[in-house]
Amino acid sequence: MSYFNIVAETSENTVVTEYEPVKRRSDSYQSEAELEQEFIRMLCEQGYEYLPLHTERDMISNLRERLQELNNYEFTDKEWTYFFNNDIANPNFSLQDKTRNIQEDYRKVLKRDDGSTKNISLIDKTNIHNNRLQVINQYVMGLQDGAKHDNRYDVTVLVNGLPLVHVELKRRGVQIREAFNQINRYKRDSFWAGSGLFEYVQIFVISNGTNTKYYSNSTRDNAIRDAKAGNTKRGKTSNSFEFTCFWADANNRVIPDLVDFTKTFFAKHTLLNILTKYCIFTSENILMVMRPYQITATERILNRIEIANNYKKYGSVAGGGYIWHTTGSGKTLTSFKTARLASQLSYIDKVLFVVDRKDLDYQTMKEYDRFEKGAANSNSSTRILKRQLEDNNAHIIITTIQKLATFIKKNPGHEVYEKHVVIIFDECHRSQFGDMHTAIVKNFKRYHLFGFTGTPIFSVNSGKAKNPDFFTTAQTFGDQLHAYTIVDAINDNNVLPFRVDYIKTMDVDEEITDEMVWDINREKAMMAPKRIELVTKYILDHFDQKTYRGDKTYIYNTLTNIQEVASAERGAVEEIKRSQRLSGFNSIFAVASVPMAKLYYQEFKRQMELDPTKHLRIATIFSYAANEEEVDGLLDEENPEDTTALDQTARDFLDGAIDDYNKMFHTNYSTDGDRFQNYYKDVSLRMKNKEIDLLIVVNMFLTGFDATTLNTLWADKNLKMHGLIQAFSRTNRILNSIKTFGNIVCFRNLQKRVDSAISLFGDKNAGGIVLLQSFKDYYYGYESVDGEHMPGYVDMVEELKEKFPLMDPQIIGEQNQKAFIALFGAFLRMRNLLLSFDEYKGNELISERDLQDYLGRYQDLRDEWRRKRENNESADITDDIVFEVELIKQIEINIDYILMLVKKYHDTHCEDKEVLITIKRAVEASPELRSKKALIESFIAGINDVEDVMAEWRDFVVGQRENDLAQLISEERLNPENTRRYIENAFRDGEIRTAGTDIDKLMPPVSRFGGSGRDKKKQAVIEKLKQFFEKYYGVGGAMSIGGTQKVVYGERRGEIGMVAEEKR
Known part of the structure; x- marks a missing residue:
């Protein structure tokens, strides 16, 4: 690493460069109270002030003193009462209003008794060390404050007297998730009580001593709102426990233990930087707290700009660098915060964020607008770009490579070339980038060039032998400033691992995959009608299994005015969303060529007409006959703006497919100009809405397209290196607990290519993390890399039947109940994993009837324990217990099934009592139908002829x-x-x-x-x-x-x- 980077590393970095965990001194039992006392002691050693403060009256008094100290002003009683009741504890303030008070409107105008005004700050974001940090514990919010129950909070950090960080602790050995649930109960029962000051908490920290995580108030607030929705919104969105984060050092080494977490995350400058710099309150009123790797990347870029400016190293690779953050890790958020902070540097005139496609330009603008409305400027033409570059008020500009190249070509000697600019490129690997890079270096004089990429170009995958103009990422941008690979992201649960199936489709030596051998005759064999027929049949036969279609599993915010949004000028039509229940996920089918896309599309239509029960909503899109593959593994870029490069046959076929699409969705698109651009946008939006089941593509949508509802990639295409990881990564965005991995189904033997790509973009041992184990391992159990035996599905079923036989009328004793809940939860998770394996069918080992009975018991216990907790019969009734509600819902019985049974009962002239028992069992097993039990029973009792x-x-x-x-x-x-x-x-x-x-x-x-x-x-x-x-x-x-x-x-x-x- 260069001299400039070393100089830039300071003790004030928000994320510590490298952390060595503290050696533990004691192996003795540690109670929750002891854990709490140790935590507070460490905070005090780090400069926090401990306050023995336990009531709201004391908290308000301390708040007044701290705000007076911060603002160097003493309130009169009258001024304070008015200010507190109107600007801090206004009863009309929602949680979002209070968050805005900290993140945006933290300077308030006080009207003084003499009629004059004064600015009062709730927090100092310019000089963070002016803020006073205090710590309190065992704060009581009770019935006398208007709370539903008496609650006693563990530890809270006050910033200038306001509770901005709350910490909930559980003793070692208790699941950390229970601390998350505890905070949810506080929100429901008491955070809003009294003056509602605890609704000012921005960040929550949960710990059981061994593991410690943090998350924003939006994650907690939305989780509560989801729980209130009659158990209808339990899928994993950004609202759930899965979106809580570990803290780490700059090398992505996780810091889980509370002792180490306290020394790093709770270091005063770190915590204050996170609160004042690295939170984003979006235009959708969601508070996002950046993750350590995002903060590190942002600060590394800002440090590089600062040092390069001081040493006059701008205008060279020494003044720039690149960030390697894997696809799906939130690069847009990182780039936004980087651009925002860089634009605020006094000597920087412009920040340009450059993408390589028009649709990504629009997509990035929408994301930036979501982070902060109006923070950036986008452009639909080079003329507008020119105007923005000349506008001193346009600090952040989003544009495409093509528009920037056109601007430079048409405007030699423009005054902007003398300005001090930061240019950030997002995933710019196309061959035209070499020319663009040359043009920038030649024209701009004072620039800092930075690249964000999930798949860097190294010498091994640069293709330089075939294309000497193509450079590696380091040659183009300079030093690697930070790396966060796919292995890091999977370990942190920020993206999902992949499960790859290789389906043999030809009786030839599948090991022969060398490009020289893969000649035109082999490709013709791949397009043989019989092979196309078999692959199509496989997809139709296995679609429900791979995508989990057919069950009501989760609630999702869908766009309701797609056609208007797709057909309007960018941003001209506001998106209207509503919550809808979706069933399963959707998929992309990547094929080798346009002729192959045509064959598959026609074969799908033919087979679905023969068997309507296998109907899928299928669409296809491409814009020219792309090369089968590039030597360097980069996917040839198709143009979403026009189809002029297509030959007449391909264009006629695409028009026919678009006509089918128009009939399916009542639209009016074609391959002509704007109508094709709008078709592209419409397809993109309907994929995100899960209205298309399967999208057949050549290269489109395999890079830069994010849809959390997409879980499967079917591949009949020679993917490799960069292109393989990019294509696979369409499937591994986190959504809910049903979606536990990205499904890849290869109809070619890509195993060596997969191993090579994962080694290159992860490390040589990455395969075990990035790829799931085999069916046999999950079914029978396996030894982990640490030598630990991981029980398999067979073990779990045997233990379930042996320890908790259904012939026993009930499970007696709290410890037995806990053991059953833990075991059945593990069984549900393993079953969910195995469902997508072809081999699972016929090897379930447990009948549907027995499964329903076990589900009924599981639900009974859940209802019973929830009732005990709500009645305060036991304070810790759910310690180390987590109910797998999402997985119950995935296999639940729906009302259609119940009505089918009712019809069957009716058809027997209401005499077959066995059907009534089946109905009762099914209703008891379903978390949604249990609340409708009386309604269903009344209907059955009154049913006549x-x-x-x-x-x-x-x-x-x-x-x-x-x-x-x-x-x-x-x-x-x-x-x-x-x-x-x-x-x-x-x-x-x-x-x-x-x-x-x-x-x-x-x-x-x-x-x-x-x-x-x-x-x-x-x-x-x-x-x-x-x-x-x-x-x-x-x-x-x-x-x-x-x-x-x-x-x-x-x-x-x-x-x-x-x-x-x-x-x-």
Whole structure:
């Protein structure tokens, strides 16, 4: 590493360069109280002040003193009362408003008693060491403060008197997830109570001593909102425990133990830097806390700019460098923060962020706008780019290589070339970049060139022998400033590992993969009609298995106005989103050429017409007959803007495929100009919405396209190196606990290429981390690299049947119950993993009936323990217990299945009691149908001689729902119109919302209640609304004002509709 980098490393780096863990002094048992005392002692040693503060009155008094100290001003009592009640503890402030108070509006205007004004800062972001850090513990928020239950919080860090960081501890040996759940309970029960100061917490830290993680208040807040939604939103979004983060050093070495975490994360300058610099409060009101590798990369670039400026090394590779952060690790967020902070340096005139495709330009702009509205400027033409480069107020500009190249070509000697600029390139590996690089170096005089890449070009994969103009990433940008590889990302659970299947499709020597041998005759054999037919049949036969299609598994925010967004000028139409229930995931099929894409598309249509039960929503897109593969493994870039490079045959075929697409989605696209660009955008948006099941591509969508709903790549294409990792990485974005890996199904023998690519972009031992074990390993168990035996599926089933046989009427004793929950949870996770293996079918070892019985017991225990906790029967009732709710939901029985059984019962003239037992078992096993048990039993009891059970059920539900709602309105004396509108919105959004003033609008007039009486009444109404919602949500169609029903069409196989539509 160069001299400049060494100079830039200082003790004030937010992330420590290299951390050596502290040697443990004791192996003796450590209680939670002892852990807490040790933590506080370490904070005090690091300069925190301990306060024996336990009540809100004391907290408000301390807050006043700290703000007076920070602002060098003493409030009068009148000024303080007004300021506190209006600018800090305003009862109308939501959690988002309080977050904005810290992240954006931290300077307030105080109106003094004499009529003059003064700026009051809640936090000093310019000189962070002006902020006072204090620590408190065992703070009590109880019933007298208006809380639902008495709560005692573990440890809280006050910044200038405001609680900005909260720490929840569990003793060593207890699952860290329970600390996460504990904080969720505080949010539900008491954070909002009193003056609501604990809603100012920005960052939460959870630890069991051994493992320690941090996360933002949005993760916690959204997790609570998801939990409130009648158990309907349990998939892993950015709201769930899986999005909590470990802290690490700059070498990506995780720092899990609380002692080490405290010495690094809680170092005063580190914590204050994170709070003041490395949090982003997005335009969607989500607080994002950057991860250590993102912070390190940002600071390394800023340090390089600073040192290069001081030593006049700008205008050379010594003034730049590159960041190697693997695909999917959040490079856009890192680049945004880097660009934002670089643009604030006094001597920097412009920051240019350069992408290599028009669609990525638009996508990046949308992301930047999400991070901070209006922070960056994008351009749809070179003319606009020129205007922005000449505008002194346009500090951050997003553009494409093509537009920047055109600008330089048309504007020799432009004044911008004399400006001091930072130019950041994102994944620019195309061959045209060599020319672009030369043009920049030749024209700009004072530049710092930085590259962000997930797959750097090294000498081994540069293809320099075939293309001497192509440079390695280091030759182009300079030193590698930071690396965060795919191995790091998988270890940190930031992206998923891959599971690769190799499906043999030809009776030839599959080991022959050398490019010289792979001649035109071999490619013709690959396109043989019989082979195309077999591969297509394999995909159709295995699609549901690989993508988990067919079960209601998760709620997802889908875009509802796709066609308007796709057809409008960028940003001209606001995106409208709503929560929808989606079933399974979707996939991309990467093929070798346009002729092959055509053959597959036609074969899919033919086979689906023969067997409508295997219907998929299929689309295809390409813009020219790309090369089969590039020598360096780089995927040849297709142009999403026009199709002029296509021959007539290919264009006619694509027009036909687009015509099919138009019929499927009621659109009007074609291969002509703007209509093709809009088709590209529409396909992109519908892939993200999971409205397309399978997209056939040649090279498009294999780089730079992110869709968390995509979990499978089918590959009939010779991928290698950079292109292979980029294509595979389309599948490994984190979404929920059902999606545990990216599925890769190769119809060519790419095993050596996969191993080579993973070794190059991870390390030589990366295969065991990046790729999953074999079916045999998971099924029978295996030895880990540490020599530990990892139990297999067979072991788990045997233990389940032996220790918890279904013939025993119940599981007695708390320890036995804990053991069952832990074992059955492990079984559910392993079953979820095995479901995508072809070999699992027929080797389940447990019948569907027994599985339902076990699920019923699991649910009974979950309900029982939740009731005990809510009734405060045991403070630590769920210590080291985690219920796998998402996985229960994945295999749950839906209402259609129950109605099919009811019809079967009806067809036996209501005499087959075995069917009733099956119905009872199925309802007990389902987390969603349990709340509808009484409704289903009432329907069965009253069923008469009817022709259509489904129609009878719908009519029954609508009638019952209307009666129950009318009764609820009458009993609680609610406003009828407002209540109906509120319920309609709840059914539309998939959750009961309790934040804001919505509930207040339903309540009887204020005069009927006073103080805490009204709060109790409000809480009782909320509980009844939740019970009503849980009983009727998901059955009987949508609600609408006045009791009339909106028809929501269900998804059926063989039916052309949108996956995003509600499924009944």
